[in-house]
Amino acid sequence: xxxxxxxxLRAFHTAIRSSPGNTRNQAMKEQAQGTMLKVLTSxxxxxxEQAVNSLDRNGIDLLxxxxxxxxxxxxENSSAILLQWHEKALAVGGLGSIVRVLTARKTV
Amino acid sequence: xxxHSFLLEPISCHAWNKDRTQIALCPNNxxxxxxxxxxxKWSKVHELKEHNGxxxxxxxxxxxxxxxxxxxxxxxxVWTLKxxxxxxxxxxxxINRAARCVKWSPKENKFAVGSGSRLISICYFExxxxxxxxxxxxxxxxxxxxxxxxxxxxxxxxxxxxxxxxRIFSAYIKEVEERPSPTPWGSKMPFGELMFExxxxxxxxxxxxxxxxxxxxxxxxxxxTLCLADAGKKMAVASLCTExxxxxxxxxxxxxxxxxxGHDCCPMLFTYEESQGTLTFGGKLDVPKQSSQRGLTARxxxxxxxxxxxxxxxxxxxxxxxxxxxxxISVLAGGKDKCSQFCTTGMDGGMSIWDVKSLESALxxxxxx
Numbered sequence: 410x411x412x413x414x415x416x417x418l419r420a421f422h423t424a425i426r427s428s429p430g431n432t433r434n435q436a437m438k439e440q441a442q443g444t445m446l447k448v449l450t451s452x453x454x455x456x457x458e459q460a461v462n463s464l465d466r467n468g469i470d471l472l473x474x475x476x477x478x479x480x481x482x483x484x485e486n487s488s489a490i491l492l493q494w495h496e497k498a499l500a501v502g503g504l505g506s507i508v509r510v511l512t513a514r515k516t517v
Numbered sequence: 518x519x520x521h522s523f524l525l526e527p528i529s530c531h532a533w534n535k536d537r538t539q540i541a542l543c544p545n546n547x548x549x550x551x552x553x554x555x556x557x558k559w560s561k562v563h564e565l566k567e568h569n570g571x572x573x574x575x576x577x578x579x580x581x582x583x584x585x586x587x588x589x590x591x592x593x594x595v596w597t598l599k600x601x602x603x604x605x606x607x608x609x610x611x612i613n614r615a616a617r618c619v620k621w622s623p624k625e626n627k628f629a630v631g632s633g634s635r636l637i638s639i640c641y642f643e644x645x646x647x648x649x650x651x652x653x654x655x656x657x658x659x660x661x662x663x664x665x666x667x668x669x670x671x672x673x674x675x676x677x678x679x680x681x682x683x684r685i686f687s688a689y690i691k692e693v694e695e696r697p698s699p700t701p702w703g704s705k706m707p708f709g710e711l712m713f714e715x716x717x718x719x720x721x722x723x724x725x726x727x728x729x730x731x732x733x734x735x736x737x738x739x740x741x742t743l744c745l746a747d748a749g750k751k752m753a754v755a756s757l758c759t760e761x762x763x764x765x766x767x768x769x770x771x772x773x774x775x776x777x778x779g780h781d782c783c784p785m786l787f788t789y790e791e792s793q794g795t796l797t798f799g800g801k802l803d804v805p806k807q808s809s810q811r812g813l814t815a816r817x818x819x820x821x822x823x824x825x826x827x828x829x830x831x832x833x834x835x836x837x838x839x840x841x842x843x844x845x846i847s848v849l850a851g852g853k854d855k856c857s858q859f860c861t862t863g864m865d866g867g868m869s870i871w872d873v874k875s876l877e878s879a880l881x882x883x884x885x886x
Contacts, residue, residue: 466758503760505741512719512740 414456417448421460424448425468428475431515438517442482445475450490461497469502470509474517477510518803518875520838521559523552524866529572530845531862535579537849541565542862543572549586551603567594567605574619574630581625587616593630593640595649608649610638618664624671626693631662637676639688639708654686654709664724668731672697672706675734677722683736683744685713701732701748713752718742720763723779724846728769729854733789737764737777745775745789745796755789757796766846770856770873773886776802778843778861782835784871788886800883802876803837841865 424445429437452460464472476498479491498506529543539562541551549572551563570590577584584596584603591612594605610616614633621628630638630651635658640651660679667674667688674688687706689697702712713734720739727734735745741763744756764779773791778784786799841864849870851857862868877883 470758504762505758505760508739508741508763509719509758514717514719 414453417452417456418460418463420448420451422463425464425471428471428517442475442478442517446479446484446487449475449479449494450484450487452490452494454490454493457493457497461494461501464501466502469498470506471517472498473502473506473510474513478517518838518869518871520867520869522865522867523559526866527841527844527864528862528866528868530575531847531860531868532575532577532584533847533849533860534577534582540868541575541577541584542868543575543586544866545571547571547588547590549575549584563603565596565603565605568592570615573615573617576619576621576628578621578625583621583625585619585621585628587619587630587632589615591616591632593619593628593638595628606649608640608651610640610651611653612636612638614661617661620665620667622667622671622688623669624694627671627688627690629665629667629674629688631665631676631678633661635660635662635678637662637665637674637686637688639674639690641690641693643692652690652708654688656709657711657714658684663722664736666725666727666734668700668702668727669729670697670700670731673700673702673712673727673731675725675727675736677725677736679721681717681720681722681738683713683715683722683725683734683746684711685734686711702752713746713748715744715746715754718744718756723764724766724777726768726775726853728772729852730772733769733772735767735769735775735789737767737779739763743767743775743777743787743796747789747791747794750791750794753794755794755796757787757798759798761785765842765844766861768846768848768856768859769853770848770851770859771886772854774799776846776856776859778846780842781837782839782842782863782865783837784843784846784859784861786883786885788884799885800880802871802880802883838869839863839865839867 526545531542539553547568549565552559553562568588570588572588574587587593593608596603612632612634616632618631627641637654638651643650662678664677672689675685687710718738725736732748741759746754762780764777767777773789775787783803788799843861843863847860849858
C-alpha cells in the first residue's frame, strides 16, 4: 500500500540521515548497520528504484557502503534484496561509488 | 582523432618537443626513445640509455630544448643535444627511493622531482661549480609525491601525493631568480613555504594541474574524485565524486574546463562553474565507432548466457580509442587557456591526439566554456 511505502521511504531517509559520520565506536556502527539492513530488507523490489532516485550523490555513496557492509554479514535472505539495491544504486552512482567504498577511510 | 600504436607495452611517460615534431617516451623499460614525425609515420631517431631503472618521468624544455628524465634508479639526468647525440648529465637528487615525476619550471632554470622519499627535489644549475644542485622540500609531505605542476610565476609548485593531499609550495631559489611578487596564493614565499594544503580526500593524488593563470589548481584522486581549489575564492575547494573509475591524469583546457582520463580509457570533459563553486561532468570525449551490429545465433546467445549471465554482447570489446588505461595527458597546442589539441598516452602502448574543434562538432552536447 502507498502508506506502507511512504513509511519505508521515511525510515530509509532517517537511517541515511542519522548514519554515525565519523565514529570509532564499534557498537554504534553495528547498531546503525543493523538498522539499515532492516530498512533495506523491508522494501519491496518495485519500491527500490524510487528510493535510490531520491538520494543525492553523498547519499548514494553512503548507501553503497551499507550495501557492501550487508554483503559482508549475510543473513538468510539479505543478499538477494541487497543485490537488487546494488543494481539500482550502481545505475545512479556508477563504478565511482563502488571505488569510494573500497577507498573509504571512514567505514560505516 | 589520430591514434598511433607505438608499443605492445605501456608507455610509462612522454614529453613533446617545442614544435611537436618529436615525442620522447619510455617504453616501459630503462630507456627513453625519441620518435620523429615523418609525414604520417613515426620513426625512431634516438635511444637514450643511461638509467638503471624504469624511467618514470620525462619533461622537454621548449626553449632550451633540454630533456630531463627521472627514474626508479633514484637518479635524474639532464640531456643536451650536441650535434645529433643527446648527452646526459647526472643530477644528484639525494633521495633513497624511486623518483616518480619531473617537471621543468616555466623559465627552465629549475626542475622539480617528486619521489618515494616523501620529498620534492628542486634542482638548479650552479654556474661556479658547473653542476646541478638540489634543495629539498620535505615538510609536511607524508608519502610518495606522484605528480607536480609549476605555477606560471616560476616559484610556486603544486604537488600531489600518496598521503591523499594536494599541496602548493614555494620553490623560490634566490640564486637563480628575483623575489616573486604576491599572488592570490599568498605574499611571503620563502623556499619550502606551504601556501595551500587540501583536506584529505580518500585517494592517492595521481595528477595535479595549475590553470593557465595559476589562480586555480585541479587534481584527481584514486577515490574517483576530481577537485579544484580556487585562489580567487579564498582557496575554496570544489569537488566532484565521479561515476567513473579513478582518473589518472588531468589538465586545464580553458580557465573553466578540464579534461581528465584514467582507468575508463577515455578522456572526459569537466566544467568549473565559478559563481556556484561547483564542478560538473561534461561528457565523454571519445566518439564511439559504429559497431557492426551483426545478429547473434541462438547458440551464441546461449553461450553468452552461460558464460556471462547476459546475452548482451556490447561490452565484449572496448569502444574507446585507447584499449587500456590512459596514464598521461599533455597539451599540444593553444596552452592551458585555449587548448586546441591535446595528447593522451596509455597502458595500451598507444598515443592519441585529440582536436578540440573536431570534438565540439562531433559531440553535439559538448559545451566547452
